Amino acid sequence: MTKNKLSSSVQLFSGVLILGLANAASAIQIETDDAKIDIYGYARLNASYDINEDISRSSGTRSGDFSQVNTGAAENSEASGYFGADAVQSRLGIRTRMANGVMVNVEGDFRGGANGGQLRLRHAYGQYGNWLMGRTWSNYNSFVGNTSVLEMDGVAGNAGLYNRTAQVRYIRGNFAFAVEDPKPNILGQATKSGLPTLTARYENKAGALKFSSAALLQEVGYDTGTNDDSVFGYAVFGAAKFQVTDTLSIQGNVNYTDGANSYLWRSGTNYYGEDAYLDGNNVETITGYSANLGTTIKVGPGSLSAVYGMTTMDWDDATDDGLSVGSKHERNTNAFLTYKWSPVKSVMLGVEYGRYEVKKVSGDEGDGNRLMFAAQYNF
Template sequence: MQSNNKLRMAIRATAAATIFGMAAQAQAFSFSAGDVDASVYGYARLNMSYDMDENVANSGHRGGSFPTVDDSQDVDGHFGAAAAQSRIGVKATHSEGVMVNIEGDFMGADYKGGALRLRHAYGSYNGILAGQTWSNYNSFVGTTSTLDFDGVAGVAGYGSRTTQIRYTTGPLSFAIEDPKGGGFDDSKNGMPALTARLEDSAGGFSYAAAALVKQNEYDDPVNDTDDSAMGYAVFGAASMALSDMITIRGAINYTDGANGYLYRSGGDDAYIDANGDLETISGMGGTFGASISLGGGRTINATYGMTKLDVDDLNDPTAGETNENAFVNYQWTPVKNVMMGVEYGYYNSENQGGESDDANRLMFAAQYNF
């Protein structure tokens, strides 16, 4: 009985998913069936947004997108609300140590909301994980909480989930993953992405570092041309509790031929030059933020992020070069399973020719966890 209680407590502790835009962790309820201890977790969530300038809201979750520099849709005042971010998940652990997690939300494949979308579907045993979950080239250590679902640009690594096989031993993990990115004509994946990550903590200091390599390749049978170029990426992230009230966080990420892993950069991994050679595009991003606990379940969070691509060789003044955004929010947790918050968000995009466009928006969120 005591071991079962311990296992249930562990399941409750680990069932809460750390995600962008989630201000409070889900509190799972658990049950047992034979040799399996299981938990069901999730939340119902309302997002409301008001775009002061150009309408950059995603209809499914009301998070903000970066404005298009050559867009003339700068029409003031857009309001919208959505509940598609709401999610549900099931986690089950067998007495022999096999764990399975399946989780979904209601944003659909097109992010417009309404249909169930698979987020996590994986199993793990003895340090080996197989299925779909957060990329191993990812860490939330340096991420400051936002109400905006997509969050701040430049955070550590790939900001979504991918299919993979991963092995974890202590603070180290290694994975073979479905590669992301591309963007050039006739691109193909000839090999998986290979990732390695170190993540650990000591007292009030937490840190993470990771590296990735992937192959970029294209094959044009019409013109009988093909080429390949290796891409790679590295990031570092950290957080530090300066006191019981204040925590600071940050991350830096460098990519070359792997801009699909430079979060919210919107950049291609490579381009095909006039000679038919595949040339990689490099980029850099970073974020910094701070959280202040006011007590009584109240926090203030502020964060800034930026990505910049080296697109000078494209000789295209309309090519996207820089994305930056910033958020300030107030979150209140009146009871354990409820969070409410308000947030101001700023977005700015600039192209290689020096033209830029920005957007300002307000957001309200209410989340009820179970």
């Protein structure tokens, strides 16, 4: 039998319960003389009922959308009761570990397209030794302080870039350094990316405490051919989880940005805010900060979690410089109460109450309340 020929055994493993956004455990493993290939994923139903505002994300997964929260006089114009369901969060991945030490991971879900249902690339990267190259979670990211919720888009104030990006990463012990695809965003102006974003992260644990901290530096600039300018923006975060007892944990995140709100989760109108604006021909940075705090406790056959998160962007300088930014989001907050349990192995069921609040620079405010149910079948 040649090295590339499949061995006679194909091992089937039952899935492992997945709570939240953790990577799925492999259910099918194919072994050759040169590699082990894991096929993993899950099928998932998300159903939501928006009580007083229709704020479900149109692209699927039934996540709440800050941009769809009505504010001011418009808040009272909505009728009550909006239901919807989809399965576009369902996921499929292939991970290959080769005998020479190379690992390759490709993963997708079905959140692509205007209304979901098209395959979307999540991960496509390779790793050998200390080096990782390709698309995966940003190095400026940590899940240590996150509280698990049903909504795929998660909690305002989660640490760092809550997304995946192209990068080259070097890992040394508890430290990781990366150059990443830049994401500058100037209000009302096309940007120019002359340099990659530089990120550094440290993650460790001490007894019952896990913690992580990271920083980044990015260029924010533009060039119209007639006028140009650029500045450097930066961001930092800290994340921690303390396991109080075997059944109780407390976790949270804090973030600060200056010229890097494109890395401040759930800022702006929904996902990320602007890094800067133009005062004449000059680039002026916008600061922001965010935090969340949650707890998880084992209750009955499952776990109960409660979490509150907020993000704030400082538009004062832009207002003082004469920009019309009254419709911009100054503060976004959300809170969740979530219960998850596993009636049988490889199945997760969950119910959740969520509340979204928005305050705009103009002072207009609004809120939305929603219920969610999820059923996930892992393989």
